[in-house]
Amino acid sequence: MTGSREALPDVDGSGLTLGDRAAIALTEYRNGNHQALGELVREATPLLWHTVRAQGVEHDAAEDVVQSTWVALVRHAETIAEPKAVLKWLLVTAKRAAWEAVRKHRDDEKRRTELPDDSPEHPTSLPAKDPLPDAQVLSDERDRILWSSLQQLPRRCQELLRLVSLADRPDYRYISAAIGMPMGSIGSTRGRCLAKLRTILDEQGDFSWT
Amino acid sequence: MDLTPERNDDEAVGHLSFDPKGVLDAGDGAVLTRLARLVESADPVPDDLVERSLFAITLAGLEAEMMEAVYLDTPLAGVRGAAAARADDTAPTEAKTITFTHDSLTVMISLSPAPGGKVRIDGWAAPAAGLSVELHRPGADVVTVASDEDGRFAFEAVDRGRASLVVRRTDGGAGAVSTPVIEL
Known part of the structure; x- marks a missing residue:
């Protein structure tokens, strides 16, 4: 995890991508500077939101999934092996949490409404x-x-x-x-x-x- | 976002392009830029999601496992939920109940208007146990209340805004859990 520092892009260079900025933010966060992470949250939340929503997660639940994805990043800040891949880590984490939310939601719905027309073609919980x-x-x-x-x-x-x-x-x-x-x-x-x-x-x- | 068309020697990016010669042309960039605006417009990121996430990050150090909110709804809830979420911004006066779960613990809270534009939080935890419940809000001191033996607790007048509850068992059993940051 330390050896990857030199692989980080030049901070002063232009043309940094979101992935680069995410890598920098995580490295800075590990060094005790939390500001870059705040900027990353502002910048990457839309991408996480749409990633989660694309899995069919309902509006309110999607907000919680995005929120807990950021919390998970902070909790795992020291153990993410490759800062360069932090954007990927975020997206994968958000997507998995979204699947989990969808699965739970379906289970809940099923328990609540055993409708006779609840067929695979017409699942009750699919988003509109x-x-x-x-x-x-x-x-x-x-x-x-x-x-x-x-x-x-x-x-x-x-x-x-x-x-x-x-x-x-x-x-x-x-x-x-x-x-x-x-x-x-x-x-x-x-x-x-x-x-x-x-x-x-x-x-x-x-x-x-x- | 940088989608300006440019010669790009990155071979991998070349594979992306519309142009078989390997360069994203100006039209590709313009279409994607336009698409980004449509995507944002179709399903806008909730206004306060960034702020809530930032506050949630500051609470991450509490080492509390995050509970999951359960959103009860009807088959049409996808539509109504979104509409209600938007309406909430302007008319947050109705009582609202939210249920949170983590493993075997369930916490239900009911939010209702309190005098002075504040919010009253009534909560109930199951299984019933002695709990200490902390209310965390950005820039404010933590307020702690104890539940009664039935697992009931209340915060009588809380300022509106972002908040998270952290629930700990007073007998020291099991770890602390927290709700997602919610908007009161």
Whole structure:
């Protein structure tokens, strides 16, 4: 754990990714400086939130999962072997806790409501449809097209692109852990997902996306 | 977020790209940036989640195992829950009950309005045992009450805001447990 310090990126250099900043924050925290961790919490909470929500965790429970993920990070600050991988650690921890929350929620629901139509096709506890963006945001035609095009992708692709959009581009290695895609295939899978999305977008008309 | 298009020699990133030659083009970056905004808009991160997480981190040193909140709901709760959570910001006047569990211990608290815009917390722990219950709030001294023999306890007038309860058995059995940081 000490030997990895020199592997940390140059703090003064520009172009640090979220993953880099997470590594720095953990190292600083271990050295008794808690400020960088606070900044990391501000910056990475949205990514954790959407990771947890993508697993189907209900709103209130998702807040607790995110909160306890940060607590777990602090509790394990001294034992996370590789600071460089702390973003991945966060995402994996959040995702596992999310699965656990979903499992418990289903068990609870089952105990409470043994409905006759509670079949695998119609589980009672599955979340309702994905929430929609604000109507105001969707008043932009390109946003409408982007959103509806995204819905045409396989679910896994949707989840991947949503999360990747929230992180810095080179952080995909860590996102891959959260999505549970093998390291070897994540790049091409993201490429495929993004390529599919661009193809669908192109079919909608000649829009400039830049 | 840095999604500005640029030549990138990182071979791994090259695999990501839309362009088979291995570079994320300007359109890719712009689409992802736009998508990030839509994702945020569709399911916004709750306003106080960052602040609650920061406070939870400061309590991590208490070595209390975090309890889990149980959210009872109906099949439509996904929708209602989110709506209610938002409505709470503006109208937090109704009584609200939250149940927390950890292993065999269950703590139920009921929040109701108290004079002066404060909140009254009535709690009940099962199995009944002598408990000491600490109320932690950011920037405030810890307030401790003891439960009665039935496991009941109360904080009569608490300022609104973020708070966490830490529950310890007075007989020294079992470790301390804490609730997630909640918004009173």
